[in-house]
Amino acid sequence: MKREQAIIIGGGMAGKLIAAAISPYFLHVQILEKDPQPENKNTVRKGIPQAHHIHALLHAGDHALERLFPGFQKDMIKRGSIKIDSLRDLAWFHHGVWKLRYKSGYPTLLQTRPLLETYIEERVNQTANITYVYGTKVQSFLLTDDQSKVCGVEVLKENKINKVSGDLVIDTSGSVSFTKGWLEKQGKTVPEEKVDIGLCYATRKFTLPEPPNDFKIKIIYPNPAKETIGGTLSMIENNQCIVTLNGYLNSLNPAEVKDEQGFIHKTAMLPLPDIYQELQKGTSESETAIYKVPHIMWRHFERVNLPAGLVVAGDSICRIDPVFGQGMSIAALEALAIRDYIASTSPTGQLKKLQKQLAKIIAPAWLMVLCEDFRFDEVKGKKPLGLKVLQWYVKQIFLLSAKNKSIYKDLVRVTNLVSPAALLFKPATIIEVLKLKKEDVEKIDS
Known part of the structure; x- marks a missing residue:
């Protein structure tokens, strides 16, 4: 028997994926998004400033999205995503050496975030029992009389306060995390690991007269601790490429890469001149987009006695170093874990076991990131x-x-x-x- 309604706070990638994953088990699923609806599909919402930058899915993310949306890879290729062999078409200079390149049979897709997110939102909107509500800000959780269970949310929409009932509430509100703030107002603390990395992303789109014939994506990773700035050139849809510079420990000054010439000049300072040489032939098609990640963090909600009927997922749990491209894939794996849990048990009771399962998905990725980020001497945090x-x-x-x-x-x-x-x-x-x-x-x- 299906439950009545699930509420998802936040309409980003995690929220969309989880909505699709749990929709077979509820009569209704509401996604509540605080941002207004974008004017067109190529517009980046205010709440996802990282959307300007490179978004290549990991293999786990590709596999998970194919399970959630059968036909995903074929559909994305038709829309312009570039299918690559992850080892043959990736030129990766890492810790002073080039990785091997050979035909591996490990495919993945390259595309912009708007192309990917637009497709997923369309697939979500095709699901009859999912409602996507823009311009709706969650104000508080609604609790049962004994305060033991979340039974909905109080929202502000068009200057009016409304109550929305739900059998299950999932917080995917992002790194600010609505649940964290709500708990703090009650004097409760969420254990948190925080590592200061001082990361800055700078990205521009370019058109090249001819696509590179020996790679589809090239990564020049800094060799820590001496080097702190790296770069990536990735082919994307419409015969364009995205170039992203990433600098740790505040070594990338946004003012220096604001204009085209400053941006290209900075690529000449990478450990190798490859990307700089490609851009000598290119034409810039965008302004420089800046995205800062002063720190990464993992909030251990699995250690908190949350009210029944509440789950926290996505960036609300963990904001991970985006250089490693793990965020969306982790969100997809979490969506599958939530789906499987709900399929096998009642979501109306305590969900601590599920929250622990989500933590287990994050743990190996978090350790990988710490292993690399702490190679930079001035990175601060618990090792x-x-x-x-x-x-x-x-x-x-x-x-x-x-x-x-x-x-x-x-x-x-x-x-x-x-x-x-x-x-x-x-x-x-x-x-x-x-x-x-x-x-x-x-x-x-x-």
Whole structure:
């Protein structure tokens, strides 16, 4: 028997995906979005300033979206997404070496966020029992008389306060997190891990006279701790490319890349000149879009006694370093986990077990990010136990991925959230790590 209504706070990617995932189990699903409806499909909403930048899905995200929206990949390709082989078409300079490139059979898609989000919203809107309500700000949770269960929300729309009832409320309101603020007003604290990274993104679109013939996406990653600025050039729809500069520890000054010449000049300062050389032939098609991530954080809602009937997901739980492209894929995996949980149990009771499942999805990605972000000396935050040993081991994996196909393929599966990190600790891999010559590592570090 279907439950009456689910309410989702926030209409971003996580909210849309979760709505689609749970729609078979409710008579009605309402997505409440505080921003007004965009004027057209290419408009970036105020609430998602990161939408100007590169959005390539990880393999786990691609697989999850195909499960949520059958035909997703074929449809996106028809709309202009570029299908690539993740190893053959990706030129990745990482920790001073180029990763191997060969036909792997691991496809993924390149596109702009508006193209991706517009398609997902259309698929959501095709689901009869999902209602997308723009311009609606949630003011408070509604609780049962004994205060033990969330039974809806109080909202402000067109200067009027209304009450919306729901059997289940899911907070995907983003990094500000409505639930966090609501709990703090009651004197409750959500345990939080926070790491200051001082990240700044700068992005422009370009048209090239001819697309590059030897890659579809090129990543020049800084070699920490000496280098802090990296860049990516990715082909996108309409025969254009997106170029993004990312600088850690406030090393990328937005004023210096505001105009076209300043932006191109900054690409010349990357560890390699490849992107700069491509842009010499290109024409800028946009202004510079800036997106800042002063810190990343993980709020441990799984450690909080939340009222029954309430789940927190998406960026409301974890704002992760966007350089690693994990955010949307994590949201898709969370959507599937919520769907499976609701399919097997009642969502009207305590959902602590589900909240813990969402934390388990985040944990490996969070550790991967910390391992890399803490390579920059001035990054501040709580370091996980054994970090130095983990960083040493992972760096050997990075170096080996420049010459060992098997290890690189395993690395891709782990970083794309398809396989657990244990895959990188197979006996054969450990032997190869220990065999790596000390002078090879020192050569990269010099």
